[in-house]
Every structure is written in structure tokens, then in C-alpha cells.
Amino acid sequence: MNIVCIGSGNVATHLAIAFKAMGAEILQVWSQDSKNAEILAALTKAKPVMHWEDIDRSADLYIIAVKDDAIPAVALHLKGVKGILVHTSGATSISVLEGAGSGYGVLYPLQTFSKTKAVDLTNVPFCIEADRPGTLEKISAIAHLLSRQVAEVSSDQRKILHLAAVFACNFTNHLYQLSSLLLEQHHLKFDLLKPLITETAQKIQNAVPAEVQTGPAVRDDQETMKKHLQLLQGSPELQQIYELLSNSIKKTHL
Amino acid sequence: MNIVCIGSGNVATHLAIAFKAMGAEILQVWSQDSKNAEILAALTKAKPVMHWEDIDRSADLYIIAVKDDAIPAVALHLKGVKGILVHTSGATSISVLEGAGSGYGVLYPLQTFSKTKAVDLTNVPFCIEADRPGTLEKISAIAHLLSRQVAEVSSDQRKILHLAAVFACNFTNHLYQLSSLLLEQHHLKFDLLKPLITETAQKIQNAVPAEVQTGPAVRDDQETMKKHLQLLQGSPELQQIYELLSNSIKKTHL
Structure with missing residues (x-):
């Protein structure tokens, strides 16, 4: 599985490192802040990216882990990419990703993350949601790579x-x-x-x-x-x- | 060491059981409520007591673990006993025990106790205070029987x-x-x-x-x-x- 990670904050860091450890390839780490992009890219052997035109558009999965109010703009930038898009926000509806990627959904780890403290994700509940059953199945399989606790949860819940x-x-x-x-x-x-x-x-x-x-x-x-x-x-x-x-x-x- | 336990609530229960496990003898458990006195007495092979005239006045240690506002009355009832008196309250000054026993002080375990859940006392901070250095030494030795963390703390602190x-x-x-x-x-x-x-x-x-x-x-x-x-x-x-x-x-x- 090839992943592009949008964001380099606490959630992005923990997810990218965990996916890398599970054998996925992190192709790119995008961040507004070049320093942060470089740090997380170095940790996951990915390429740091700062400009939208440089994003690899053929990845399997795009993880959007940016501030809630930046998600709609990111979704616009990723319109038409080949893979699945997921955001990781608790407070944001799935609908913000409508029409993006070959499928879209939510991968919300219900946990508090600090960059400096490792967290065992195996017991962290991952709340997932998807645009349609086929995407849900894929997101569920992806979530199960990291955690034993995967729950389908609607945007309202x-x-x-x-x-x-x-x-x-x-x-x-x-x-x-x-x-x-x-x-x-x-x-x-x-x-x-x-x-x-x-x-x-x-x-x-x-x-x-x-x-x-x-x-x-x-x-x-x-x-x-x-x-x-x-x-x-x-x-x-x-x-x-x-x-x-x-x-x-x-x-x-x- | 012979102990009389005044009270049969959460704190009394955990302390009496822990002292018993460390080899102390719990002579009596006093409670207003005969049922509660009997339960804790049974757990610690002590005698349940409901009347003040039945209290053994020659024990080494009297642990007062009753509601804060009942402590002064208990101290009066125990006036003149042979051993050391301690109360276990966070919010009550040491002075409430003035003149009681052969020495008096405080043995305050900084923990939340429920009767139904066992707590390992070894890591619980015991805050101790005493009327004079000789008593402090004894209460410190007693606290160290249960915990590695014993701290001298004034009533105000x-x-x-x-x-x-x-x-x-x-x-x-x-x-x-x-x-x-x-x-x-x-x-x-x-x-x-x-x-x-x-x-x-x-x-x-x-x-x-x-x-x-x-x-x-x-x-x-x-x-x-x-x-x-x-x-x-x-x-x-x-x-x-x-x-x-x-x-x-x-x-x-x-």
C-alpha cells in the first residue's frame, strides 16, 4: 500500500509511523511548514512536499490530518486522485470530502497524541465511515492493520x-x-x-x-x-x- | 503490633486489611453500624465493637477512619488509651486529637478507595504528621510497613x-x-x-x-x-x- 500523508502534526505523525511499521510505503509527507514535512518524511522514509502540484496522484491512500478548517481546501487540491481519501477529524462530517478520490471516508483514532510520546495503537478505537460499502470495506481493512478496535460510526455520532x-x-x-x-x-x-x-x-x-x-x-x-x-x-x-x-x-x- | 480500627468505611477497610496482611493484629473494629463492623471484623479476624465502653484501651495503635465531623467525638471517647492515635483525614487538622493517647498524629493515604476494588498501597503516598518527634518516628515506621512513599506533611499542606x-x-x-x-x-x-x-x-x-x-x-x-x-x-x-x-x-x- 502506498500512502500520501497530508499534514505533519500529532495525528499525522503517529499514523504515518504506524503505517510504515506495518509495511506500508509512505510516498510523501505534505506540510505547509517545510521543516515539519522534512522531519516526518525522514522518520518514514518519505519525500517531503510543500507544493500541491508535486503531490503524487496515484497513491492508494491519502490521509488528511490537518486542522479541521483546512480540510475542505485540501480536498479540493486532491480532486481526481486515484486512491481513497480519508480525513482523521472527530468534529468534521464525511461530506466535506464529497466527490474526492476514487472513494472517501473517515479514519478517526479516538486517542490523544503528543509527538514525543509513543502510543500503542493496537487498542485505540478507530472510528470509520465511508461514502459507500466498497470503500468502507477497504477503510476497515486499513484500520485493522493498526488496531483491533474498529467501529463504524456515523458523522453525527x-x-x-x-x-x-x-x-x-x-x-x-x-x-x-x-x-x-x-x-x-x-x-x-x-x-x-x-x-x-x-x-x-x-x-x-x-x-x-x-x-x-x-x-x-x-x-x-x-x-x-x-x-x-x-x-x-x-x-x-x-x-x-x-x-x-x-x-x-x-x-x-x- | 495491636490495632483498634475505628470505622468500617472505604479507608478503614483498605488500611485494616493491609495492616493485617503485614502481620499486625487487628484487635477490634468499631462501627456505629453493627453489620459493617461485623463484615470488616470478619475480614481481619478482629472483634466487632459497637459500644465505646467495650473498646480495648491497651492497643498500640488506634486508627480513626470515620467521617471528618465525627473525629472530635471519637477522640474524646479514646482519651487516656495507652497507644498512639491517628486520624486518616485529608481535611482535618492534627489538633483535633490534642491530648489523646500516648501520642497522636495523622496517617493520610492520598488515594481513592472503593470497597470492591483492591488497591496496591505500596505506591500510595502516605502523608504523616505527629504531635512530637518521638511519635513521628513511630508513625513513619508504621506507614513504611504499607508504602514506599511516606512524606511528612503539615496540616495546612x-x-x-x-x-x-x-x-x-x-x-x-x-x-x-x-x-x-x-x-x-x-x-x-x-x-x-x-x-x-x-x-x-x-x-x-x-x-x-x-x-x-x-x-x-x-x-x-x-x-x-x-x-x-x-x-x-x-x-x-x-x-x-x-x-x-x-x-x-x-x-x-x-
Whole structure:
């Protein structure tokens, strides 16, 4: 399989490296930024490309992993190519690729990627969608090269998944950050919280989150919550987050 | 070492079982609720106790693991006992035990416990504090029986740790719950998010949370955030949480 990779960000990097490791050939890596194109191209023995006229139009698969709002323009540039086009965005409808390639679809890995941290893709759910059954079969086979978990998910469902992931991942990581800032202000090490963070994430692997909720809000411990809000007196934003999330816990556990 | 365990909740259960496994003798388990006292007593080959006059007053260690607001009354009941008294509360000052036992202090395991899930205590940070150096030495030795991570932490610092743990654990688990409810409403399985949740918690074990923040807020992707708020139109509370946390991410990444 020959692949052209459009983009050189976190998702592009992890997918291109994983496909290369599975024996696919990465022909080209396109990026606006020549430096980034060169780095990922070097990692995958591909050619870095910066101009649309240089794109190889006979590849089997075009992976579009650019910012959501850049996808329509990329699709236009790739109009008429021989292979299948997929975008990798959670929040973008499949329809943005309409009429592109010999078939088109979505290959959305439901995971958070940083360039510097390797991720085992085998257990990452790949949400796929396609313009027609024939393309779906091909995209499914491609996804199964990387992961054991491949699920057909419509554009509407994928948007919900992406939104839910913002709550479960992006907002969660921000709470880690807020707690680390709190500790820093009081000369305490963030390391102290790490086993707790691991356990909190592990608990829900085999339990419903509502059933393992702990803390002052779920036991309606007014006294402790009052003390916590007092400790946050210098940080009105943290107070607001504390109150909003505590009230939300109380409401969902009535 | 002979231990009397006051309380039969999550913390009491995990500590009593762990001390028993390390060769300590659990003499008695006190609980208001005879059923709970009996269950934990059976697990640790101790005697269940419901009345204060039946408490063995010659034990080496009294572990107080009851609700925060019940600790002062328990301390009064234990006045004059032979051994050391410790409470296990994050939010309660050491001073609540003043004058109790032959020495007193705090043994606070910074972890989230559910009765039904075993936790390896070896890596759990135990935050300890004592009335005087002699007691501190003893409590430190006791904590080291269970964990490799023992840290001396003052009452004021422990309150901050407890507060930070509410953000990093209790609020985080609630975000898991909110995301699972969102998926449920759209007939999607929560299982799809589990690898993401695991990875999010793993990432910060070796990285600063701010540096691995991903998602629309940190890249100021207005378009996606607008779409997400539209998807949440039927849930004003989720909208509020979405906006507040997104704004907080933006502010801390300026």
C-alpha cells in the first residue's frame, strides 16, 4: 500500500509511523511548514512536499490530518486522485470530502497524541465511515492493520464522541494542571497526586463512573466544601469551577 | 503490633486489611453500624465493637477512619488509651486529637478507595504528621510497613493536597460520568473512551499537564467550540461546564 500523508502534526505523525511499521510505503509527507514535512518524511522514509502540484496522484491512500478548517481546501487540491481519501477529524462530517478520490471516508483514532510520546495503537478505537460499502470495506481493512478496535460510526455520532472526548480527556488534563498549580503554590510536589490520578482512570475501566464517585460533593459534606472554597479565596476562577462541578456531582447523584 | 480500627468505611477497610496482611493484629473494629463492623471484623479476624465502653484501651495503635465531623467525638471517647492515635483525614487538622493517647498524629493515604476494588498501597503516598518527634518516628515506621512513599506533611499542606485531590480525582471522575451520559444519550458505548482516559492519565506521569494539553480550547479553535456548544443545546449545565473549563484552559495557556 502506498500512502500520501497530508499534514505533519500529532495525528499525522503517529499514523504515518504506524503505517510504515506495518509495511506500508509512505510516498510523501505534505506540510505547509517545510521543516515539519522534512522531519516526518525522514522518520518514514518519505519525500517531503510543500507544493500541491508535486503531490503524487496515484497513491492508494491519502490521509488528511490537518486542522479541521483546512480540510475542505485540501480536498479540493486532491480532486481526481486515484486512491481513497480519508480525513482523521472527530468534529468534521464525511461530506466535506464529497466527490474526492476514487472513494472517501473517515479514519478517526479516538486517542490523544503528543509527538514525543509513543502510543500503542493496537487498542485505540478507530472510528470509520465511508461514502459507500466498497470503500468502507477497504477503510476497515486499513484500520485493522493498526488496531483491533474498529467501529463504524456515523458523522453525527463521531461529533458526539469527539465532544465526549473533550470532557474525558482535554478537560480532565486541565484539572490535572489546576491541581498541579495549586500544589506548586504551596510548595508541594505534583508527584504526590500521580498514583491517585492513575487509580482514578483505572477504576472506571471496569466500573460505571457514577458508582465509584468519591469526595465531599457526592456525600454532601457541606463542611468540607465550605473549607475548600475558603482555601480558594484568592482564586475566584477555581472557586467557580469547584462550585459548578460540585453542584453537577450533587445533581447527578440525587 | 495491636490495632483498634475505628470505622468500617472505604479507608478503614483498605488500611485494616493491609495492616493485617503485614502481620499486625487487628484487635477490634468499631462501627456505629453493627453489620459493617461485623463484615470488616470478619475480614481481619478482629472483634466487632459497637459500644465505646467495650473498646480495648491497651492497643498500640488506634486508627480513626470515620467521617471528618465525627473525629472530635471519637477522640474524646479514646482519651487516656495507652497507644498512639491517628486520624486518616485529608481535611482535618492534627489538633483535633490534642491530648489523646500516648501520642497522636495523622496517617493520610492520598488515594481513592472503593470497597470492591483492591488497591496496591505500596505506591500510595502516605502523608504523616505527629504531635512530637518521638511519635513521628513511630508513625513513619508504621506507614513504611504499607508504602514506599511516606512524606511528612503539615496540616495546612495536607488541606491543600486534599483540595487538589478533589480536582484531580473527584472532579475528573465526574467528567468521565458526564462523557458517559453524553454517549449513552446517543447510543454509543462508554468503552470507546476508555483507552483515551487511560492514556490521558498516563501522559502526565512523565510530563507537565500544561505541556500535553490538547483539544480545541488550547489551540483556540473557535469553530469547533461553537459546534460543541450547539451540540450541548439541550444541556445548559454541560454548556456552562464546557465554557468555564475552555476559558480556564485558554487563560492558563496565554
